[in-house]
Amino acid sequence: MAFESVARILRMADSVVVLTGAGVSAESGIPTFREALTGLWAEFRPEDLATPEAFERNPRRVWEWYAARRASIGKVQPNPAHIAVAKLETIIPRLTLVTQNVDGLHQRAGSRRVLELHGNIARTRCSREGRVVDAWPETGHVPPHCPFCDAPLRPDVVWFGELLPQTVLEEATNAAASCDLLLVVGTSGLVYPASAIPHAALAEGVPVCVIDPADVPLASIPGVLAIRGAAGDRLPALLSAAWPD
Numbered sequence: 001m002a003f004e005s006v007a008r009i010l011r012m013a014d015s016v017v018v019l020t021g022a023g024v025s026a027e028s029g030i031p032t033f034r035e036a037l038t039g040l041w042a043e044f045r046p047e048d049l050a051t052p053e054a055f056e057r058n059p060r061r062v063w064e065w066y067a068a069r070r071a072s073i074g075k076v077q078p079n080p081a082h083i084a085v086a087k088l089e090t091i092i093p094r095l096t097l098v099t100q101n102v103d104g105l106h107q108r109a110g111s112r113r114v115l116e117l118h119g120n121i122a123r124t125r126c127s128r129e130g131r132v133v134d135a136w137p138e139t140g141h142v143p144p145h146c147p148f149c150d151a152p153l154r155p156d157v158v159w160f161g162e163l164l165p166q167t168v169l170e171e172a173t174n175a176a177a178s179c180d181l182l183l184v185v186g187t188s189g190l191v192y193p194a195s196a197i198p199h200a201a202l203a204e205g206v207p208v209c210v211i212d213p214a215d216v217p218l219a220s221i222p223g224v225l226a227i228r229g230a231a232g233d234r235l236p237a238l239l240s241a242a243w244p245d
């Protein structure tokens with residue numbers, strides 16, 4: 001039974017990598033990426049909003065969509081899945097958390113070291129120079145302009161068609177390929193290069209566990225330990241099984 005095997009490996013593990021996707025924030029009330037956009041933005045597709053071309057075409061609309069997302073994320077709380085991952089960081093000597101999410105909920109749950117493959121919606125950067133900007137004069141421009149070079153500011157996230165931060169990706173891939181257990185939680189595994197990380201682990205014989213209510217492609221690879229269920233339920237249960245006292 002996968003659950004018992006994973007709990008046993010987890011208990012003995014010195015290094016664990018946790019790779020999370022939108023599913024780990026689903027129980028906080030944040031729609032996963034592949035659920036339809038809701039409400040005001042229902043008529044748009046992510047590809048119409050989360051790309052450099054969309055920003056070029058209509059910077060105000062893209063900025064306002066991210067402002068709306070930031071506002072809705074500010075209203076939700078980390079869920080038991082985020083809290084379990086933060087707790088794991090206090091137990092496992094070497095825990096590496098790698099997330100595709102931009103919502104910052106892992107950090108709000110207490111995770112201290114988070115490798116953000118796709119950036120973070122709470123951060124803003126200059127669209128020309130790339131530097132992160134914490135404050136800017138309110139001039140009424142939407143999006144606001146960079147206080148250093150006057151270019152439009154943008155969310156510090158990776159858009160479709162953009163490169164991921166390569167050092168972060170390398171660190172995540174190397175950690176996954178050399179750890180005692182890789183937990184893949186709440187990701188459809190459809191988006192490259194994040195989706196290549198579990199395969200780097202499998203190639204090195206690292207035990208890989210998938211936690212997802214759906215039967216995602218990774219779960220059907222021979223040898224992968226699949227635990228079907230919600231992250232907010234299965235992750236706390238896994239920690240209780242690994243450390244029953």
Ligand code: OAD
Pocket residue numbers: 020021022023024026027032033034035050100101118158159160185186187188189190191211212213214216229230231232
């Ligand atoms: P997806 O929406 O593709 O997949 C979410 C996964 O979470 C699915 O496999 C769901 O079955 C699963 N899921 C849903 N509820 C869950 C729960 N309660 N517990 C556990 N799993 C649950 O989201 P991602 O795989 O994260 O990239 O998408 C990856 C990337 O695609 C995103 O980071 C984004 C998008 O393009 C960029 O923005 C660059």
